[in-house]
Amino acid sequence: MDSSSLCNAACTRDGSQFIQNNIDLASPSDVSSVLRFTIGHILRLSCNSFGNFVIQKIFEYALPHEKSEMAWTLLKDVKTLCSSKFGTRVMQAILPHLEGYQISLILDQVIQDIVHFSTNEYTNHTMLRLIEKMVSLCPLEEPKFVHSVQKHLRDFIEDPDAMRIILKMVYCCSDELKSGLKDSLLCRIERDPSIVSSATAYILVVELYENGTERDKQRIFEMCRERIGKLASLKWGSHIVHSILQTGSKQEVAVILQNLNNKVRLRSLLSTKYGGVTVQKMLMLLDVPDLVQVFTILQNMKVSNSIPLEAAESLVLSIIKTTKEPSIVDISSGFLIGGREFPLSAEAGLGFFRVKRWMLSIFKGEKVELEVTEIPLFILCLTEIAVYKDNPGLGLLRQHLISFIEGIINQHNLKESRSKK
Template identity: 25%
Template sequence: MSSAPSLDVVPIIRSQLLEEFRNNKNKRYELKDILHHVVEFSGDQHGSRFIQQKLETANSDDKQMVFDEILPNCLQLMTDVFGNYVIQKLFEHGHQSQKTILARQMEGHVLSLSLQMYGCRVVQKALEHVLNDQQAMLIRELDGSVLKCVKDQNGNHVVQKAIERVPADHIQFIIDTFHGQVYNLATHPYGCRVIQRMFEHCLDTQICRLLDELHRGTNQLVHDQYGNYVIQHILEHGTVEDKEQIIGKVQGHVLQLSKHKFASNVVEKCVSFGGSQDRLTLIDEVLRTRSDGTYPLMTMMKDQYANYVVQKMLDVADGQQREVLVSKIKPYLPGLKKYTYGKHLISSKWQGRVELVYC
């Protein structure tokens, strides 16, 4: 029986200069010492690190030398595990003319670079350091593939960077692509990040329709493992009107939502970032006595998720409302020791305050 062919490991062939560089720790090398070997060094772990460090303080002649050697091979290096870092350093520390020429080499390749593990980092760096007209030219290449990028583990970072750094009028086509897609994106592991960046950086006139879409899906999004982060983001950074819309949908459901793994985070943010009247209403809801003499707070103190909402309420409540909260919690502190999650409330920093009020 014939055996399977052996897979020979292809040896890495290095120039004598690179071998000496890797093996000689005592000699102090400068960029001029690797003339005609810049590309080879850029593709080597140690050589790449050397060039990166030197570019940070290099003079104009040394930067030009590195640039001249890199340019014919720059596309290959942009997707290389070590070479991409050298390209990034040129975007950071090169002259503006060099950055412009480097970015021109990317034209026609922005989509493929954006979807590649290392290329996406170079595209992001380019968007940070080239001028506005070139930013617009590069990002326009994603038109027609925006959703593909948003849902890609590499491409989503490029779209986020574009939203953060490119002037609003140049990324309108990205915003237009999101119309009718907000719920789908907000519930996607990468899309939820992009949606958050959009609400952070885009103009109110650009996002008003998208916010309306978001509000229509709030009841579902608060329960979603990704969507809840988008709702939390609006509660932290949104307008008063947007916060009130979300809090209005939480009111009347505080107990149910507080016991949910993801929705409980939203309730905490409602308590933290709502207005004083909103906070009063939410806390009053869990203190309201039911027909059987119990109240929601009793259940929440023992729940694995809701106990954190109680802690947040103690954190933000003030005056008489806080005293009422404390008075309701204190009789149950000894009994909470029997519950795994009740212990969280006992051991939290708030127990000292609870006892302080009644000592």
């Protein structure tokens, strides 16, 4: 069999499998013979759906000097090899075995066409592994590589595959180069704040905020601060707001809550799916009066009717059971002894006599007559009395209220998504 016949066979399913099976059983000299037949067609085979497996198998069993020969032949056209769906697999297979000078040769070709290598869906896989090799074997090549990326940031920020390259560099590169790259990225985003909420760049912004330096976090926060109301309602921008709420400093979280926790903003957030998720993230950070305000807005928007009847009844029973706790009984007795009105409860529409009726039922150990829609108001008045009496025993009721509002928002979002279908 001549080399053309062998290569043609390797490009078929059965022929490829037959050759691979025989290489597994072959002696080193037999493997060398197969290599001699295929070396002249190695690029064509590497880019073939079946032939690439044969090349990978030969490389696995080849002697060190033969592996070097195969690598040198393939490195003559890195772009063609890596741009192939199948060729990129071969490149990824040989990369771990290459020396530093060979990695440098690949990098020279990559840097000349950095945008293609970073944005192509197949070359991208090779690039991620190449960066790891560059950092470990060719640190002197890092500055050229990073600078080439900085020159084409606009192309990178707009492409999801290229964004993976930037994230890899942020993780792997030296601190000095990493700092320069992050500064270039943040400057680019500051010039065009809409990038923050794009489908490709938001994950980078979240990464820099959660794992960057204090200076990185401060710059991102300032970029988002003026647009926080809009970002909180967007599909991708809301992830950045959630990140600030979960990992930000107390001062930053307070600024976000102050900005979003008002009737106009809450109504706007609750009118969209992603804004609703943002409100859910806020719930654990809100105090009871603010939670009641959220519920009131849900009521006005007719959203509170979304919660299933069984879930609502179960919640009422849980609340009533909680009123048996000694700390809650102490709160009720404190109200009955004082007999004063409380401004937040009154502002929410709770009359003195309704509150008195609830407190009297709790004090006597009787079942509190409570409608589902009264739950937030009930917890609000207990909270206000507890604060006045310096009684801290309302953690469980507050958690009930949070779960209740979360359930309403979830059911509303589910209902809305079904109606759109």
